Amino acid sequence: MTSIEHRQLKGITIKNIIVTIISTASIVATIMGSYFQLKTDLQGMRALQDSQNRVTDVRLKILESQVAMLQHRVDELNNAAK
Structure with a gap:
């Protein structure tokens, strides 16, 4: 018997599936952290x-x-000059 890591499901090993899932989760x-x-x-x-x-x-x-305020003072000065 072979270990579980070397069993194959239609050409795909359990080890490859685990690595793919862990890589995808990482x-x-x-x-998400960057976001x-x-x-x-x-x-x-x-x-x-x-x-x-x-x-x-x-x-x-x-x-x-x-x-x-300055405009008011200018107007006062103009009125006083007239």
């Missing part, structure tokens, strides 16, 4: 971009208020 695990790592990285970048957008909005509002 490849799937690697791809979840990329997903985590994208969420981190999205959060960073959101915070940068908030800072930019605050800066823009400050600049708009300063421009409005």
Whole structure:
């Protein structure tokens, strides 16, 4: 009798099937790990971009208020010069 590793099912050995299944499982695990790592990285970048957008909005509002104040002063000076 031969060992189980050398038995054949229509030309395919049990050992080859086991190696194929383990290799496929390893490849799937690697791809899933990469996918979840990329997903985590994208969420981190999205959060960073959101915070940068908030800072930019605050800066823009400050600049708009300063421009409005300066425009008001220019109008006052123009009215005083007339």
